[in-house]
Amino acid sequence: MPRKTLVEAKTREPPSQELIVVPQKHIGRWSLAAAVILAISWLGYNVSTISVIDYGAIPRYLFNASILQGVLLTVELAVIAQVIGVIIGIVLSAAKLSGNPVLVWLVTAYVWVFRGSPLILQILFWYNGILLVFPRIALKVPFIDWTLFDIPTSSILTVFVASLLALSLNQGAYMAEIVRGGILAVDRGQMEASNALGLTGLKTFRYVLMPQVIRVIIPPTGNQFLSMIKDTSLISVIAGGELLTTVRDIYSTNSLIFELLAVACFWYLVLTSIAYAGQHAIERRLARGHLPATGGF
C-alpha cells in the first residue's frame, strides 16, 4: 500500500521546468506601422521644404496681441453662450415635461426649428435679417400715445449680441433634449422617496433630482461645449472678432494664409483640450456613489 501511493505521488508531480509562454508575433502590425511612419515622414519632409511657407511666422503670430484678443473673445462667446444654452435647455425641458399641451407644442416646434436649420444660417439671420426687418426697436403703451423707448436696433443688436443670440438659442435646443433625457433617466422612486420624507417639490428638485440629473448630462454637455468652441468660428461670417475673424483679418493684409490658419488651429486645439480635461475632472468627481464598491471607513 505505501509503495503504491508513493508511485502515484511521483507521477502527479509537475514537470521540473516551467514552460515559457511565447506571445504571438505581430509581423503584420509591425510592418504596417513602419510603412505608415515612413509615408508620414516623407510627406512631412516635403512639406517642410516648401519654400512658400514662412515657418518662422507661426511662432511669431502665436502670441500676437490681436490673436490673443481673438482667443479671449472666442472663450467669452463659447462660455456665455453655453451657460445661456444650459439655462434655456433646463427651462425648455421643464416646459416639455410639464404636461401643458401648449408648452409641449411650443418646445417641440422650437427644437425642430433650431436643430433642423444650419447654425451659420441662424447667425446670418440674427445679425443681417433682423436688422433689415426691424430697423428700430420701440415699446409703446397701447391706446395712449406714450413711447417708453425707441432706439435703432443696431445699437442693441451688436455683432456680439447677435453672436450670443445665435449660439445660445441654437445650443438651447440641443440642451433641452439632453436635460429632458437626464430627468427621465432618474428613477421615479427617487421622487417618491423624497416626497415621502416630507421634502417639498423644490427641495426634492434641489437635493435629490438635480444632483442625479447633472451626473447624467455632464458627458453630453461637455461634448456640446467642445462643439460650441469650434462653432464660434462660424461667427466669422458676420466678422464677429473672434479667433477665426482675427486670423482672416490678418492674412487678408499679409497673405500668410497657411501660417495663420495653423496658428488658429493651435489655439482651437488648446481650448478644446482644456475643455476636455475639465469635463474629465468633473465626471470623475460626480462619479461618487457610482464607482465599484469602496466599502466603509
Add this chain to the structure above:
Amino acid sequence: MVLPNDSASGVSPMPVVSARGVHKTLGKTEVLKGIDLDVQAGKTVVFMGGSGSGKTTLLRCINHLATIDRGRLLVDGDPVGYAERDGKLFELRGAEIARRRAKIGMVFQHFNLFPHLTVLENVTLAPRKVKGLTAKEAEELAAGLLTRVKLGDKLGSYPSSLSGGQQQRVAIARALAMKPILMLFDEPTSALDPELVGEVLDVIREVSDSGMTSIIVTHEVGFAREVADDVAFMSGGKVVEFGAPDQVLGAPKDDRTKAFLQRVLS
C-alpha cells in the same frame, strides 16, 4: 365586509389611521371600493392579499403618494393632502402636504435610497432640510439609528456598495430619522434575495416591538403571524377579513382568504 368597532372608539384614543369609505379609481379600474379601517396607536397591522387586491394602493394613499377619489382617510386626525371644508376635500398646497408627510415614514419595495449620497447623508438629508437640524445633531441621530439597524460601520459607504438587505435597513433608518408617528412598509422584502430577507424582517420586528404604529404590506405569512396585532386581508379593492392573525391566517372565514393562503403556503 369589515366594520371597525365603532362602539369602542369612544373609549379608545383616536386611531392613528382611520379610513371610511375610501374609493380610488386608476384609469378605468376601481382599485379601492370602499375601505373602512382603523389602526390604533402602537399597533402593527399587516395588509395581505393577491396582486391587484389594492393593498399597495391603500398604503400609498395613506401618505398621499396616491390620491383618493372619495371617502375619508385620516392620519393623526387630519386628512393627508386635503383640507376638509363644507363637506368637500380640497387638495392642499405642496408645502402643507410635505409637512403632514414628514410625520409618516415609508419604506419602499425597491429601497429608493439616494445613490449620490452616502449612507449617513441619506439618513440626515430630511432631518436637516425638513426639520432644520444642524449637521451635527442630524449626524448623531443618524449614527444612532444606523447602529440600531446594525450598519454603524457603513456610514461613509454609498448605496451601490451595499447588499439589498443592507440598503433596505438604511431605508428603514432613513424613515425613522424623521421620528414618524406611523411607519408604512410596502413589500419591504419582495425585492430581496431569499437569504437577505431575515435581516430586514428582524429590523422591522424590532421597530414594531418598540411600539411604533406600523402598517406592513407583505407576503411573508409566517412573519405576519408573528408580528401583526391585526391582519387585514384584501381582495378586489375591499378588506374582506380583518382580525387577529390567528383568526385571519389560522382559521379564515372568507373563501378568498382561504384560497390565497392555500396558494401562498403550498
